Amino acid sequence: MSQSLRYRALECERVHGLARLWPLARQEMTALFRTKWGVALFFFCLFPSLGRLVMLMIILGVVDFGPRGLRGRMSQSLPDEVNPERVTFYFETALSTMPGMVFFLMLTSVVVSRSIARDRATNGLELYWTRGITPWGYVFAKWLGGFLLTASMMVVMPFVLWCAAVLLAEDWSLLINTAGKMAMGLLGMTIMTAIWTGIGTLVSAVASTANLAMVLWSILLVGSSAVGFILSKVLGDPELKSCLSFWDAGRVILRDFASLPQRMEVSVLGAYAMLLSVAALLALVAWRRMRVVEALQ
């Protein structure tokens, strides 16, 4: 079987820390692109941003529709959501419930929420944890991979959109007027994506199967939005939505972070409290589920 044992002793300097975890994060980040369906899903999730790019080109006159020109019609009293002069324009696609949350859910339920549960199903955890990494190092690497992929949709695309707007604009006023808020918005978006994917990764660490993790993640995201919406209507308290809806809490925090106008009466503190409570609770359960002994039983 082994033919002749052409075995050479290994002589190399070992790497440590993040350099050791990076291959795992990279593997997680690129896992979606291993199948044609994964590639299709990723580009499908970019559609809203691409649509917004087309809108931007119409508004800025790069593309001109109709006999009288669409630009002329659109440039008159544009609302913030479709006005490139406002930072909201660039984040609206990512932050809106439709299509933002739907595409976010599609991407993260396939990538983030399945990441650890999938390894558990194939006993991969036993292989990982008998290496020179800790369980929390493993969770971190899994989160990092999922975060980077999700950030390419949530953070990179708004940035690309803004860069396109700056380059297509007639002068540098758009850059000067929006740069500061845009930087804060991108930072806020990065933080929110990190928190959302972090919670998604913890859901994966808690669930026993990959499908269960997907369902739990969807319930958390969509279910909490539905509950928040219904209760805020029934009780007549709009603030409740930002305190109960997982998605809305993130939106509120981002808008607050980037000093963007809130759409309704919201509780920023309640949004923080809700997200941190969910994260803490999941981390506690994950801490028990991710014990080494549990993986090796």
Next chain:
Amino acid sequence: MSLHLENLTIRYGDFVAVDDLTVTFEQGSVGLLGRNGAGKSSVLKSLLGLVKPVRGTVKFRGLAQGASPSVIREHVGYMPERDAHLPQATAFEMVSMLGMLSGLPRRDAWRRAHEVLYLVGLEEQRYRAVSGYSAGMRQKAKLAAALVHDPQVLFLDEPTNGLDPAGRTEMLQLVRQLSRDLGKSIVFSTHILQDVEAVCDSAVVMERGRVAAQGDLQSLTAGVEREYRLRSDPASAEVLASLQARWRAEALKDGRYAVWLAEDVETNDVFAAVRAAGGNVRSLTLKRRSLEEVFLSAVRGDGAEETPGPDDKEQGS
């Protein structure tokens, strides 16, 4: 590299999995024998630094005292008992990834992955997904993963599980080569005694978290008798008397006899003894090997001993 466990006690809640265990795994290949729940896996986990003992120490000769679990795992290769692989990954991807997680730079991990997959005989299949492998190929992939970071010590947990006879022979041959030709120290946990006899130089028998017997195979089996089943034609009292005059023997049903022979006794002597009593040997089969006797006597008292049952024994004999 040798390993020494001293006064090791491992508890899971109130359950004592390993009880004040003191044992040394010397260089070479050591069989870790024991029934299910005897504490074998707990010992392996503590050696890997995955389970913290409530008492006692684990010392790796060649490593600094108190080395962290991740440092220990860099010098140890572990092949789990259960089927384990990385989702969607090919054997090459799995082995190289686990190499990188053991601290190998990417280029070295790739080179090593190719080498160890060639070593275990998966060179043609290395770009296929492990999930599509047969049981034997998966075992080989796990062994390659255990070897990728060139550990001095290998812990193999039931490496022949689920293998067909040919696959089992190949696996045992490879393990033997790793130990004898490449100088790897191997702790071979199993409950298949023949595997230990085929591969190991010494054995540790565990029972209820304690060492029931240990030593090199020769000294363990010295003086231990092998049990044979003998069928004679005719089955007469003279044949039984002739056997009993030389060795320990019992009459069973249908003209069969149970005969216990020492290691140095040749089976030709049995033929001669039966012929001397006017009988002919129709069959003579090994019922139980000497290591099996050692194992059973070590765990005796727990209903594990297998002796000729009441319906196996001849009435009135």
